[in-house]
Amino acid sequence: MARRPGRRTTRRQQGLFWLVLAAAVAFGFVTTQAFTASNAVPATNIGQFSQAITPAQLEPAECITGGVTATSIVSGTGTVNATAANQLVLGSSAVDSLTDTFGTVCMVGGAGSDSFQGKNAGGDLCVVSTATTAGNIKKCTVVATRP
Amino acid sequence: MRKRFFPIALVVLAVLAGAMLGRAATAANTVPTGRLGQGSQATAAYTISGVSYSLDVNNPRNVAQVAFTVSPSSARVVTARLNNAGSWYTCTNTAGSVTCATTSPAIAATSANNLTVVASQ
Numbered sequence: 270m271a272r273r274p275g276r277r278t279t280r281r282q283q284g285l286f287w288l289v290l291a292a293a294v295a296f297g298f299v300t301t302q303a304f305t306a307s308n309a310v311p312a313t314n315i316g317q318f319s320q321a322i323t324p325a326q327l328e329p330a331e332c333i334t335g336g337v338t339a340t341s342i343v344s345g346t347g348t349v350n351a352t353a354a355n356q357l358v359l360g361s362s363a364v365d366s367l368t369d370t371f372g373t374v375c376m377v378g379g380a381g382s383d384s385f386q387g388k389n390a391g392g393d394l395c396v397v398s399t400a401t402t403a404g405n406i407k408k409c410t411v412v413a414t415r416p
Numbered sequence: 417m418r419k420r421f422f423p424i425a426l427v428v429l430a431v432l433a434g435a436m437l438g439r440a441a442t443a444a445n446t447v448p449t450g451r452l453g454q455g456s457q458a459t460a461a462y463t464i465s466g467v468s469y470s471l472d473v474n475n476p477r478n479v480a481q482v483a484f485t486v487s488p489s490s491a492r493v494v495t496a497r498l499n500n501a502g503s504w505y506t507c508t509n510t511a512g513s514v515t516c517a518t519t520s521p522a523i524a525a526t527s528a529n530n531l532t533v534v535a536s537q
Contacts, residue, residue, distance in 0.1 A: 308455030314488060316461030318533040322498060327469050327479065327525050342526050344477040359525055362475040380474040396476075416473040 328357050331412035332375035335394045339375055351376075369393050369409075376409065380416055385409045462535045463487045471525060478522045482531065483515045491535040498528040507533075 324339040332339070343352055344359035347366065351358050354371035364381040372388040377396040384401075387393030387409035395409040398416055465485050472480040482496055482505075489512030495504045496516045502523060507516035 306451075306453040308453040310455040310457035312457055312460065313537050314460045314462050314491065315536040316534075318462065318464040318531075318535075320464075320467065320531045322469070322528050322531055326467070327471065327528065329471065344524065344526055346477075357525070359471070359476045361477050377471060377476040379472070379476045 324357050328375055329377060329396050329413060331396065332357075332394045335375075335410065335412050337373050337375045337392075337394050367395075462491055462533075464533050464535075467531060469528070472519070472522075477524055477526075479518050479525055479528050481515060481517055481519075483513070484533070485512055486514050486533075486535055487512060490537060492537055494533065494535045496531065496533045498523050498531055500530050500532070502527065504534075 324342045325333065327342065328337070328339045338355060339357035340355045341353055342357045342359065343349065344361075345365075346361040346363050349358055349360055349365055349367050351367075351369040351371055351374045354373050356369075356371070356374045358367050358369065358374050358376040360367055360376075360378040360381070360383055362380040365378055365383045366386070367376040367378060367383060368386040369376065369388055372392040374387075375394050375396070376385055376387070378385065378398055378401060380398055380400065382400040382402065382405070383398065384405035384407075385393075385395045385397065386407050387395070390408045390410050393409045394412045395406060396413045396415060397406060397411055399414060463486070465487070467482065467484040469479055470481040470483070472478040479498060482498065486494060486509060489509070491509055491514075494507040494509050494514050494516075496507055496518075497504045498518060503521055505516045505518050507514045
């Protein structure tokens with residue numbers, strides 16, 4: 270059988286090729302490891318919070334304690350009339366006249382010599398100012414005085 | 417055998433000569449020590465609780481302040497708004513107790529329908 274001299278040379282060259290390739294890959298890996306260090310990153314916080322605001326949340330705590338939980342708000346300057354039960358009725362810094370005909374509202378007058386007319390004392394609650402005179406508070410339980 | 421060795425040696429000598437010339441012509445730069453790396457850490461949200469509102473005592477038609485508790489208490493920048501189309505108010509965080517004055521610009525109680533708080537370190 271005739272010897273094929275070229276075949277042995279080709280195998281040796283292939284072996285050398287794979288050896289060089291493996292060495293190159295190893296070199297690249299080691300180099301990358303050396304240059305890509307891990308940074309120490311501390312734990313951090315960031316965020317957004319969203320929540321609906323209910324009329325009861327805006328209500329003075331004295332009215333909540335007094336038993337009126339507002340489900341709507343009406344406000345104005347001058348004459349301000351409640352339009353529903355369980356309402357937060359808000360006046361202004363001027364002289365206001367707040368009136369309720371439903372029986373369970375929280376009226377907040379603000380500054381000024383305001384007048385309050387409720388449907389029945391005990392059901393209607395009032396936050397009055399120091400400028401409000403007793404004669405101007407009718408059928409309304411005063412739960413706080415401010416300012 | 418000698419005929420084959422000669423051109424190879426010539427090429428090796430040429431390469432060496434070129435390398436020496438290149439080395440001589442290329443001056444050494446001074447490169448400072450640099451740092452480069454990669455790291456990652458998940459960010460966590462804040463917890464807002466105990467929200468309370470205060471009406472303006474003189475003009476109760478407007479909301480004067482919103483207060484709440486933020487956890488963790490390390491939040492440095494806290495802003496809030498009371499209406500999705502309203503203005504943002506800068507808040508003050510004191511050891512987790514946050515207060516936001518909402519007087520400038522004033523916001524009516526009837527317009528305050530949604531609280532949004534953004535907090536970051």
